[in-house]
Amino acid sequence: MGGVRRTMALVAVAMAALLLAAPSGEAAVTCTAVQWKLMPCVGFLTTTGGSPTAACCRGVRWLYGATKGSLKDRIAACSCIKSVSASIAGELNASNVDALPGLCDVHLSYSIGPSTDCSSERIMANIL
Ligand SMILES: *[C@@H]1O[C@H](CO)[C@@H](O)[C@H](O)[C@H]1NC(C)=O
Numbered sequence: 001m002g003g004v005r006r007t008m009a010l011v012a013v014a015m016a017a018l019l020l021a022a023p024s025g026e027a028a029v030t031c032t033a034v035q036w037k038l039m040p041c042v043g044f045l046t047t048t049g050g051s052p053t054a055a056c057c058r059g060v061r062w063l064y065g066a067t068k069g070s071l072k073d074r075i076a077a078c079s080c081i082k083s084v085s086a087s088i089a090g091e092l093n094a095s096n097v098d099a100l101p102g103l104c105d106v107h108l109s110y111s112i113g114p115s116t117d118c119s120s121e122r123i124m125a126n127i128l
Contacts, residue, residue, distance in 0.1 A: 029066050029073045031080035037062050038081065041100065046091040057104035064106045074109065078118035089114040 037059035044052040052060070067073040085092060097113040 060104040
């Protein structure tokens with residue numbers, strides 16, 4: 001009897017684990033969300049000097065938090081940023097692009113720019 005009970009309990013735990021794990025099978029971070037969150041950064045990224053706004057840094061921190069646990073999400077976010085920033089590539093200030101995560105106290109394993117290789121080892125490794 002005890003054995004049956006334990007088996008039932010294990011089945012229940014396994015099912016709960018499956019249910020919890022299900023959403024992470026596909027990228028939880030949508031491109032629309034990434035664009036929306038990083039929109040306030042465009043001003044800083046296309047200017048000379050200045051500093052990112054608080055809204056921009058909130059977006060960058062959100063991005064870090066939303067992608068730190070999942071390689072799939074990092075790749076998805078990276079590809080999204082890459083395609084979006086390609087449309088403003090001519091206006092981007094590369095040094096501001098490089099400096100952005102650090103200025104927001106975040107260490108992304110990828111940069112927010114058009115030349116990022118979204119399949120690179122930096123993406124694969126979660127730096128923090
Ligand atoms: C980019 O911005 C930096 C200051 O953040 C400035 O020194 C540099 O000249 C700018 N580069 C371009 C290409 O405008």
